[in-house]
Amino acid sequence: MLDLVDVRAGYGDAEVLHGISISIRAGSLVALVGGNSAGKSTIAGVIAGTVPVRSGHVKFNGVVINAVPAYQRVRSGIVLVPEGRKLFPQLSVEETLTASSAFDPVRAQRRRNVDRMYALFPRLHERRRQLAETMSGGEQQMLAIARGLMSEPRFLILDEPSLGLAPKMVEQIFEATTALRKQDLTILLIEQHLKEALKRCDYAYVVENGTIALEGSGAELLADVRTREAYLGKLDRQRVLDAPASNSALP
Numbered sequence: 001m002l003d004l005v006d007v008r009a010g011y012g013d014a015e016v017l018h019g020i021s022i023s024i025r026a027g028s029l030v031a032l033v034g035g036n037s038a039g040k041s042t043i044a045g046v047i048a049g050t051v052p053v054r055s056g057h058v059k060f061n062g063v064v065i066n067a068v069p070a071y072q073r074v075r076s077g078i079v080l081v082p083e084g085r086k087l088f089p090q091l092s093v094e095e096t097l098t099a100s101s102a103f104d105p106v107r108a109q110r111r112r113n114v115d116r117m118y119a120l121f122p123r124l125h126e127r128r129r130q131l132a133e134t135m136s137g138g139e140q141q142m143l144a145i146a147r148g149l150m151s152e153p154r155f156l157i158l159d160e161p162s163l164g165l166a167p168k169m170v171e172q173i174f175e176a177t178t179a180l181r182k183q184d185l186t187i188l189l190i191e192q193h194l195k196e197a198l199k200r201c202d203y204a205y206v207v208e209n210g211t212i213a214l215e216g217s218g219a220e221l222l223a224d225v226r227t228r229e230a231y232l233g234k235l236d237r238q239r240v241l242d243a244p245a246s247n248s249a250l251p
Contacts, residue, residue, distance in 0.1 A: 004056065007055070018211050031189045032190045048070055078154075082144075082159050087147070101150040138169030174193075198222045203217055
C-alpha cells in the first residue's frame with residue numbers, strides 16, 4: 001500500500017532522513033521504533049505531507065504522491081494522529097468529531113461514524129459535551145485517534161499514542177489499536193513501548209540517525225540479540241525517563 005523509496009527529508013538546512021526505504025503491505029500493522037530524534041516523526045510527516053521530500057519517492061498504492069498536498073492525502077485515505085494530540089482545546093468531544101468529517105464523501109456518514117467512535121471509546125460518549133482542554137491525557141488521546149478515524153482512513157499513522165499516559169490507559173490504547181487492525185485498517189505505529197509494539201506488529205523498522213538500522217518481524221526483532229542489547233534496553237530506559245511522575249499520569 002505504501003512505499004518510501006530512498007527518501008531524504010529535513011527542516012531548513014538540516015537533513016534528518018538519509019535515504020529511508022520502507023514498505024508497508026495493505027492490512028498490516030507496522031511498527032516504527034527508535035530513540036529520541038531518530039527521525040520517526042519526520043517519516044510520519046513525509047507520509048502525511050507535512051514534511052517535504054528532498055529526494056526519493058513516496059508511493060501510495062503505486063502512485064508517487066510527493067507533490068500531493070496534505071489535505072488531499074487525507075481525502076485519499078492517509079491520516080496522521082500526531083504526537084502530542086494537537087486538539088482544538090475549546091471544542092467539545094462531539095464538536096471535534098463533527099469538524100473532522102466536514103468533507104465529502106465522509107460527511108454523509110458523519111452520524112454513523114460518531115456512533116462508531118463512541119463504541120470504540122465509550123469514555124468519549126460519557127465526555128461528549130466536555131471541552132478537550134478539560135480532559136485527561138488518556139481521554140485526549142482517545143479523542144485524537146477518533147478524530148483521525150472520522151475521515152475513514154485506509155492508512156493510519158499513530159505517532160507515539162501512549163506517550164505520557166498511565167499504564168492502564170496505555171493498555172486501552174493498545175487494545176483499540178488491535179481492534180482497528182482487525183477491521184483491515186493498515187496502521188503505522190510509532191511507539192515508545194518497544195516490547196508491546198513488537199509483540200503486536202507484523203513487521204518493524206528500527207530507525208537510528210535518520211536511517212533504517214534493523215528490520216524484520218516483531219518476533220524476529222524481539223529475539224535478535226542486537227536489538228535487545230543496542231535498542232530495547234536503552235529505549236526502555238529512555239521511556240522511563242520521559243514518563244511523567246505517577247501523580248501526573250492521569251488515566
